[in-house]
Amino acid sequence: MELINSQIVGEGTPLIILHGFLGMGDNWRTHSLRFAEAGYQVHVIDARNHGHSFHSSEFSYQLMVEDLIHYMDSQQISSAPIIGHSMGGKTAMLLAVTYPERAERIVVVDMAPKYYPVHHKVILDALSTLDFTQIKTREQADHQLGKFIIEPSIRQFLLKNVYRKTSDELGLRINLPVLKDRVAEIGTALPTGTIYEGEALFVIGGKSNYVLPEDIPLIKQHFPKASEVIIADAGHWVQVEKPKEFFEITYQFLQKR
Template identity: 55%
Template sequence: MQVLHSQIFGEGTPFLILHGFLGMSDNWKTMGMQYAAQGFQLHLLDLRNHGHSFHSEDFSYEVMVQDVYAYMEYHGLESAIVLGHSMGGKVAMELAVTYSEKVKKLIVADIAPKYYPVHHQTILNGLASLDFSKIKTRGEADNQLANYISDAGIRMFLLKNLYWVAKGQLGLRLNLKVLTDKVGEVGESLAKFANYQGPTLFIKGERSEYVMREDEVLIKTHFPKVKIVAVSRAGHWLHAENPEEFFEKTISFIKD
């Protein structure tokens, strides 16, 4: 059995964090340290085909939920607080409705249980354009990505996937081929009658269009014990754009 790679630190109640599409556990290191300081054992996971975790031709929410369940069993975690951002938020939702007993409290960051059309194509094209027989530095990779992605913050996030395969040879940690082929899976909705009765927080970016006012009825159908809050001055990357408010609102829900 292949077990997801993770970074584990802190002591106390287990707390899992699941990153978004094309992300990795490193994206949550700073925020994770803050939670750990409040008395939690943090598990920052790399989902399959991402970060340091294994590569696989299979990629769907169903298999990712089984990965997280297997991870919890492997580490002897009876239950945990589970926080997921974007794609990781969908994995967290699916985990909560499939294995409710495993999820003590659920936090979903800037994603709704609805279907989303494919919208990552430009980013995937940009990553596919990186020719590592010619690109020898992160700066050169950044310049190439800038032809596709104008936002420097998004480029910095994507460039975290670069690593030295060998001396002088850069590569990407993520499984770009499978993630490109299966990108449609990322937008899949939660099953119609899926339901989780535990305490739930949906936290969205005030400037984000991922979770709209009209989505709140659907959210409450699946998660009746939900609180929906917004982080001011933040878009989809709410935990990076306004980390203080994100932390304050999530820790207040966790400790409530």
Template identity: 45%
Template sequence: MELNYKVFGEGKPLIILHGLFGSADNWLTIAKDLAEHNYQIFLVDQRNHGDSPHSDEFNYTAMAADLNEFIETHQLERPLILGHSMGGKTVMKFAVNYADKWDKIIVVDIGPKAYPVHHDVILKGLKSIDLPNIKSRGDADKQLSEYVKDMGTRQFLLKNLARDKQGGYKWKINLPVIDKNIENVGEGLEEPLAIEREVLFIRGEKSDYILDQDIILINQIFPNSEVKTIKGAGHWVHAEKPNEVEELMLEFFR
């Protein structure tokens, strides 16, 4: 699958993958900053997200294969790779399945363990929006607010609304397929990495995605890994503490 992407800078290739309901633009600010440090940054829309193609197949094996195809298509020699949340799961799957294709990996606020489905309310809210009849993003926001109370979360989700050719609204994400396959998003990783290559996990102090007890499993699957915690940050670490995330990235890549 030919994924949509944006590229910044020149130098060592670094691929960045967004999380569920996100897109390449989520990492735009950090990408532009890192491009000043001799990196060529590829911000990639994963399948069924952003401007990448839609597919009925939506699981980490397929998304890891997409990433491998992207690397081969662009002839990238052992790139650095970062993934946040769902993107982090894609990157972990890729790391194990294509162990000879990467240099260093950063996984942001997600672990290899299985996660129970916890996006039910968001999915209900998105499906509740009456796309054929809304006249503005404000209408969509009002309908979504019945399910999602946090304004910041709603603004993030509604970035997935786009205009169609008739002047109405459509979803950029493949909402029916994501809804149908939501259990795949929480799938755990069981195979350990067979090589001793470096992996950095970054977690938010206020997030519950990587708990202290999860570090045991992280070390079992990625023997040469470390976990760094960013104080005061929740799950959206890169949005809340971009400077701290950049510092950890640069330090690790050096």
């Protein structure tokens, strides 16, 4: 079984961080350094078909959970707190209800355990138009994506996937064909009736529509000890838009005994 890629920062209590769909561990670089300064050994994971991790024709939350358990075993981590954003949050939830003894506690960033309809089609279609036989610079890639995606912040997030394969050829780190084919997997709900009795914190962006007030009862069904914090002026990328507030809230939760 192949091992997913990680960046390990600091020494101390293990802490695992999981990125969102089309992201990578590098997105969490600043926070990983802060958590390392606070006494954690931070394991920032690249999910399969993302970042520097292996490409596979198979893609699901169950497989990402199994990848993570395999990784924890390889690092001799019996249990750890897990932070996950969006897709990473759903992965953390599924791991917690499937292997509760492996999740010391979880922090879920702007994600609910509910089903989400497919809503990444524009982004995936835009990425599919990047022709690296013609596009030779990130600026050209940005210009091409700009024909479909207005928001510069979303384009910059996506452009982190562009890398130099050779001296004169760019490529994408994500396994785009498989992610396009399996995109419906991202919206999968947590299995009905699954429960995690440990501590759980849901950090919600006040300007995001990913977690709505009516989702709280479902969160409580799966996570009876869950607490929720809404960061008012943040959208879906809470940790990027409000880094100071996010770190302080999360750190306090991780320290709570």
